[in-house]
Amino acid sequence: MKNSLTIAFIGGGNMAGAMLGGLLGNLCQPQDLLVVDPNPATRAAWEEKGIPTAEQASESLSQYKIWIYAVKPQIMQQAVQASRVFLRDDTLVISIAAGLTTALLSDWLNGADAARSARLIRCMPNTPALIRQGVTGLYAVPTVPEADRELAERVLSSVGAAVWVGQESQLDAVTALSGSGPAYVFLFIESLMAGGIQLGLDQDQARRLALATLKGASLLAADSEDSPARLREKVTSPGGTTAAALARFEQGDFTGLVQAAMQAANDRAAEMARESAAGSTVTDTGKK
Structure with a gap:
């Protein structure tokens, strides 16, 4: 039943x-x-x-x-x-x-x-x-x-x-953030692993460290009352290792690059909708 x-x-x-x-x-x-x-x-x-x-x-x-x-x-x-x-x-x-x-x-x-x-x-x-x-x-x-x-x-x-x-147009933003977002995270994991290997770790070590770091940081951000920005500040000691790494990210305009990538995904989603509408064939009721 x-x-x-x-x-x-x-x-x-x-x-x-x-x-x-x-x-x-x-x-x-x-x-x-x-x-x-x-x-x-x-x-x-x-x-x-x-x-x-x-x-x-x-x-x-x-x-x-x-x-x-x-x-x-x-x-x-x-x-x-x-x-x-x-x-x-x-x-x-x-x-x-x-x-x-x-x-x-x-x-x-x-x-x-x-x-x-x-x-x-x-x-x-x-x-x-x-x-x-x-x-x-x-x-x-x-x-x-x-x-x-x-x-x-x-x-x-x-x-x-x-x-x-x-x-409905906000679904394009959803596509750019969460729909395509896992691919961005996977790319970041790949990059962390590649960086670890370049610094002397083997592939298994780099993979385990990268995955655990992403998982732990994500769970901490989800459970914490602090904003991601505040959590980042807590990890970053003035003049320390994290500060040196973040300075290189900022030098490359990391935030701007992420935003530009998301804008490209958003624009492509909207473009796909226009292409689908333009390519719609005549239905059996005579509609377009």
Whole structure:
């Protein structure tokens, strides 16, 4: 028997897998879930966990309260058009595709019924969701009922924290900070390791020291009442080793470089949205 929370994933890749991992045994049981994916290997992996799968969209989708579109942006329109006929008026639709605005998604969904795109939420998760340590930015169109907003937050909170934004354009900033952010951290870890090796440590030593340092500093910043700036000051003795290192960071405008990198990510996210809108094909209702 299915419980009241039933979720269909349209697309069963890595991010869907992260979310499914957080949901299973927590908010849902295997029989409450469905994965729709054309890849036989992907379906087999989920079937091993007891989760029903389907090769393509069908009438069975109408039985699920939440649809999560977890396909690549390039094939989202195709996925929406193949499934929208099975939407019900109370279906909550969540998209995790980058660069596809709610306006564009609503236009594609409206091929079924204009009322059925009224419950649409767009979100930007990140890869630490794979270990339930992610953070997701969410934006809901104004017509989404409060109960559905709470439901979406429950689902996304199963793999980490959830942060709402009031304007859809802010999702570009979320993408630049937390969506792309893990890559910045991984680059910093690589750099710390390379620096340690250059100074005489072996690779294992450098890796263990770098990872433990990042983890410990992050946990300290999360738990401390002090701001990150104050914590940095506490580590930095005048004329000491940390001060010498930070002076080199400042000489290279480290803060400005990070901000410029984030601006580039933000601008690219906005550009992707424009490209998706421009590349949208004519739907079977004659819309653009």
